[in-house]
Amino acid sequence: MQVTKPKVVVLGAGYAGMMTTKRLTEKLQPEEAEITLVNKHNYHYQTTWLHEVAAGTINQNRSRIMISDVIDKNRVNLIHDTVVKINKNDQRIVLENDEIDYDYLVIGLGFEKATFGIPGMDEHAFSIVSVDSSRMIREHIEYQFARYKVEEAENDHLLTIIVGGGGFTGIEFIGELAEKVPQLCKKYDIDRRKVRVINIEAAPTILPGFDQDLVDYARKSLEFRDIEFKTGTMIKECKADAVIVGKEEEEEEEIKAGTIVWTGGVQANSIIGDSGFELTKGKVNVDPDLRAPGYPNIFILGDCAWVMNPETGKPYPPTAQIAIQEADTCANNIEALLYGGQMEQFIFDDKGTVASLGGREGMGVVFGDKKLYGMTAKAMKNVIDDRYLFLLGGAGLVLKKGKFRPF
Numbered sequence: 001m002q003v004t005k006p007k008v009v010v011l012g013a014g015y016a017g018m019m020t021t022k023r024l025t026e027k028l029q030p031e032e033a034e035i036t037l038v039n040k041h042n043y044h045y046q047t048t049w050l051h052e053v054a055a056g057t058i059n060q061n062r063s064r065i066m067i068s069d070v071i072d073k074n075r076v077n078l079i080h081d082t083v084v085k086i087n088k089n090d091q092r093i094v095l096e097n098d099e100i101d102y103d104y105l106v107i108g109l110g111f112e113k114a115t116f117g118i119p120g121m122d123e124h125a126f127s128i129v130s131v132d133s134s135r136m137i138r139e140h141i142e143y144q145f146a147r148y149k150v151e152e153a154e155n156d157h158l159l160t161i162i163v164g165g166g167g168f169t170g171i172e173f174i175g176e177l178a179e180k181v182p183q184l185c186k187k188y189d190i191d192r193r194k195v196r197v198i199n200i201e202a203a204p205t206i207l208p209g210f211d212q213d214l215v216d217y218a219r220k221s222l223e224f225r226d227i228e229f230k231t232g233t234m235i236k237e238c239k240a241d242a243v244i245v246g247k248e249e250e251e252e253e254e255i256k257a258g259t260i261v262w263t264g265g266v267q268a269n270s271i272i273g274d275s276g277f278e279l280t281k282g283k284v285n286v287d288p289d290l291r292a293p294g295y296p297n298i299f300i301l302g303d304c305a306w307v308m309n310p311e312t313g314k315p316y317p318p319t320a321q322i323a324i325q326e327a328d329t330c331a332n333n334i335e336a337l338l339y340g341g342q343m344e345q346f347i348f349d350d351k352g353t354v355a356s357l358g359g360r361e362g363m364g365v366v367f368g369d370k371k372l373y374g375m376t377a378k379a380m381k382n383v384i385d386d387r388y389l390f391l392l393g394g395a396g397l398v399l400k401k402g403k404f405r406p407f
């Protein structure tokens with residue numbers, strides 16, 4: 001007699017989805033559960049490297065990992081399709097080309113840009129949200145440099161790149177641009193002084209809330225490489241070739257640009273809200289065991305979820321680091337649900353925050369309060385990236401995709 005196995009479906013092959021799937025294959029025997037992973041591409045990508053793809057300092061292929069290279073196809077049913085809707089009440093997932101059902105669901109569909117209703121932002125600005133969107137930025141910047149050389153008209157603004165939002169994504173991206181722009185100037189025979197890279201941040205400082213010493217270090221390092229900052233300056237509108245900005249009580253100013261990239265915020269994949277999950281500031285407040293409130297068989301992980309820090313009562317910032325750790329708790333809890341064990345609560349082990357500033361530059365804080373600057377920070381960032389590759393695909397993946405030098 002054929003025994004029906006419980007169906008565990010994981011949506012999204014990002015950090016949360018890949019690591020949950022990997023852990024489930026390690027914990028459960030083939031006869032214990034049928035595991036399915038659904039992703040819109042046949043590859044997983046290093047979201048944490050997308051700013052490098054966008055600036056063109058690494059090739060997009062470096063950031064991509066074929067899912068079947070690291071997930072055992074004999075253990076996991078890999079579905080290459082796009083999720084359209086989650087029908088929670090029927091326990092069914094609507095895909096673009098099929099429908100599947102589940103007993104246990106893990107949602108790891110990641111983030112999308114949040115533009116907060118700023119007029120023109122959705123239509124005119126690029127964003128760093130996927131390999132494809134990042135590759136477009138690189139190609140657009142290069143196209144603008146090429147165009148500048150052949151057009152007769154006054155067109156210096158084609159060489160202006162505006163990055164809206166000075167959070168970690170915006171700052172890491174301009175760090176890469178600081179390295180890439182001189183290379184492009186050489187390639188297209190353009191005077192570097194004609195190119196402007198402007199970071200616009202609404203808060204009084206870039207990286208609001210982060211350690212002031214490290215923020216000062218980042219700003220100085222970037223200014224030294226000719227990056228301009230406009231802090232305390234809100235982008236109010238985005239046009240095809242300009243942004244409108246203004247400080248609170250001052251007059252508005254239009255800044256013309258050939259490339260506008262929005263790094264001003266992220267929210268959960270809109271499928272979550274469209275499927276009827278209750279959102280708080282764009283994401284779902286999950287229970288301490290990472291389940292969606294009211295849905296005992298649905299886990300929501302990574303950038304789709306807010307997990308509360310019990311010490312501060314505020315949610316942890318959504319990062320790859322937390323998504324990877326959530327995967328362990330989620331896999332343990334699915335095993336507990338299958339066998340009636342004790343559910344565990346997610347405890348975040350904060351290993352610190354390190355940001356690349358392009359080239360050999362970086363800064364960050366690790367082990368609680370140890371501050372790192374320059375090449376040491378950059379080397380640590382590479383160690384963090386390589387550690388993830390090791391967790392996912394062992395030494396082979398580190399050798400294939402890893403970063404071994406601080407530049």
Ligand code: FAD
Nearest residue numbers: 012013014015016040047048082083110302303319320321
């Ligand atoms: P994602 O990594 O976004 O994965 C979601 C997956 O779901 C993707 O594979 C996507 O293709 C798939 N998907 C989406 N929609 C669908 C659909 N409809 N159907 C099927 N599949 C779908 N965090 C850090 O901790 N350290 C860093 O250094 C760091 N650097 C960053 C640099 C940049 C440029 C950016 C943008 C973010 C960075 N972050 C960093 C944040 C981190 O990348 C995110 O928090 C992390 O990617 C969240 O992981 P996730 O698994 O939730 O989602």
Ligand code: NAD
Nearest residue numbers: 165166167168169200201202234235264265317318354355
């Ligand atoms: P974010 O929300 O952290 O930063 C967005 C920034 O844009 C904010 O500083 C905000 O003040 C600014 N902003 C918003 N509206 C604006 C406007 N109208 N005009 C000008 N500025 C405006 O978003 P992010 O940088 O994409 O980061 C998303 C998440 O990913 C965060 O949790 C972050 O910690 C994480 N991340 C981590 C790293 C790292 O650890 N190295 C790198 C990238 C991202």
